[in-house]
Amino acid sequence: MKRLLNWAKRLSVAAIIVSACALPFSQVLAQTPPNVLVVGQIAEPKSLDPQAVTAVNDFRILMNVYDGLVRYKDGALEVEPSLATSWTISEGGTVYTFKLRDGVSFHDGTPFNADAVKFNFDRMLDEKHPYHNTGPFPLSFFFSAVDKVTTIDDSTVQFKLKNPYAPFLSNLAYPTGLIVSPAGVKKHGKDFGRNPVGTGAFKFAEWESNAKIVVTRNDNYWDGAAKLEAVVFRPITDGNTRVAEMLSGGIDMMVEVPPDSVAKFDGQPGYQLFEQAGPHVWFLILNIKEGPFADKRVRQAANYAINKKALVENVLQGTAAIAAGPTPPAFSWAYNDALQPYPYDPEKAKSLIKAAGADGAELTFYVTEGGSGMLDPVPMGAAIQADLAKIGLKVKIETYEWNTFLGKVNPGLEGKADMAEMAWMTNDPDTLPYLALRTGAWPDKGGFNSGYYSNPEVDDLLEAARSSTDQSERATLYKKMQTIVQEDAPWVFVANWKQNAVTSSAVKNFALQPSFFLTLHKTTK
């Protein structure tokens, strides 16, 4: 027996020695290599084929490997030249002619030219294209207005649209519009997404599944070579683990810091916290077709009754700002500054409820457990339920997993629920109202107007704004639309998410973009 105990002792001594050996070794590991930026991402990307993906998480990598014909200006949501140096728009707004940048090559050495641009859009839009089978391309409808792409000469390309469509330029700046190497697609076929080739500031080096994606500096970048030697993107799905990696020095930058952990970094030595309001809006869809919310007074009452300040400060811990209307302020040129959020006024809400005779009404509220851009939907739903109870509305919550939730909400709330949580992130001020507030966007017509809002004046404004190519005219139309929609209150306007990121203090020349993309071209470490 003694021997057995001795054995146990020896074993524990061995264990201590082994961990001691691992000690100096892993302390070296905890530091990231010099001039290489390690970014903690929220998930493994689906693909690095820009036309095949839909998630912001994937866009963050893509924007550093590819360029589009145009791109968003630093810190804004307005477009500027990128692979195209200039462009003209025809009188009717249906023909766009782009002059392309000379002397640009893809990372595989093949030239970027008009043929490459045509190849990109034909691959995505033409079902008969020999490489259309390298898809599917879920967001190709961004370019469904494109009728035909023609190469005029080697450095001029022309897009003919079926009808005037103002968001076209902005969509070209979106990842779906990034230009891939035709030679790369031909070489790798369906596996192009794992062997991406673009023209961007960094070129793809390595993808080790579920561990890391490495991109290295493109020394011949047309906009000046990046300072960083390489960037490593690591998928770390669990928020707490991401925070632990940041604290232990395993990553230099993390995106989407959980609200509870912001205080660990904010103002702490060694870290920098970045925040940037983005093109995001979190709202409640109200069912206008039937039930208490058919009455505008009850909808306005809900807007007055919900304490949005408490939601963004307590539940979301300052990671969002109060929303005033349907358009996020990030679209500064189209945003109506005169709009004030509905103030928190339970007394006014009560009197509106009384006037409408909706006192004690019972409501069904769809809440989701999570989902893209949904922030902290369960506690938010509970807080909203409590606020509405204070003005005499009995809210019954039904919680669903995200995909199930979408399957219930997108076909319309009629006969099922009175209200539902929802959030959208878009790259232009056109898409959300066009798909979610127009009469022509009711669910049975293929849109997302799940609460059945209908106002002919808003319909006209949205159509006009979408087809005009004059930005100031578009701005006027959108500002007017926001005033009307806020008054009609088809939604409860709740919050605009502020995207956040933390970097170690060694990281310089970094800023978050209102597009929510991550651009590391000028960043140093």
Add this chain to the structure above:
Amino acid sequence: MANYIFKRLIAMFPVMLGLTVIVFTIMAMIPGDPALAILGSYATPENVEKLNRDLGLDKPLVEQYLIWLGNLLTGDLGRSYNLNRPVLDEVLERFSATLILAGASLLLCSILGLLAGVISAVHQFGWADRAITFLVLIGISMPSFWLGLLLILVFAVNLKWLPASGMYAIYGGGDLADLFSHLLLPAFTLAVVATGVIARLTRASMLEVLRQDYIRTARAKGVAERSVIYKHAFKAALVTVIPVIGIQAGLVLGGAVYIETVFQWPGIGRMLVKAISTRDILLVQGGVLVVAASYVLFNLLADVVQHLLDPRLKS
């Protein structure tokens, strides 16, 4: 013996086939589909329909299943909708990571569990027994994902001795020492509950054996005490414990789902969670097949070892 193993292996096939039918049906029954998951808030009926057509999901369910089964016979598990790569590549890569984690953890819990159980039994009601029983109770009761976070906090964030997550260092590394330093925390976390179970069972089983007549006889004959315990008692007790270790192997594989998430271990558990939430049916099928097969094989292995150890079963 060979005959027995062969029969058990043959019996695996109907089990696996039934399993794929069940998984396929469940995945088809839960609301939402891959197109909806991919498109998110852009999921208009029109877009969903188009994407489903592109993905080949517009065909009747039975036809989809038969196509999948036909491809399976040729060794083709299909292509994941969400990872855009062959299911087989992904599953094998992920499963080997899980095997490393689960294997290390199984080894750890077997050694620690048996050792603790034997010490506990030999010193019944002594201080060592009490201490071990107390620790085992804590180990069994503690949620392992929480323990994992706690260990990360202590060893990675505060002491900076071990890496917080992942399987290899992201730059450099990649060798055995690197793997070992990454493996230590997750394997230990995963082993804790199983260690407790094995320790308790070993203790009970040893106590029972130690009361047997032949032990008394051995002692009376003057056989040295450590020989009585190790040669006579422990070997007999092992026969009861081995099948339980086999069952623990299954539980360790299941528990790997949480631990892989906490430690970002690139294993099959984490893959399955993601595949289910994105309705990636083919990936779920591939993953479940591999996990189920390994579960059955582990149990078979345990049975075989038990046969070899137990002279009564040999005939």
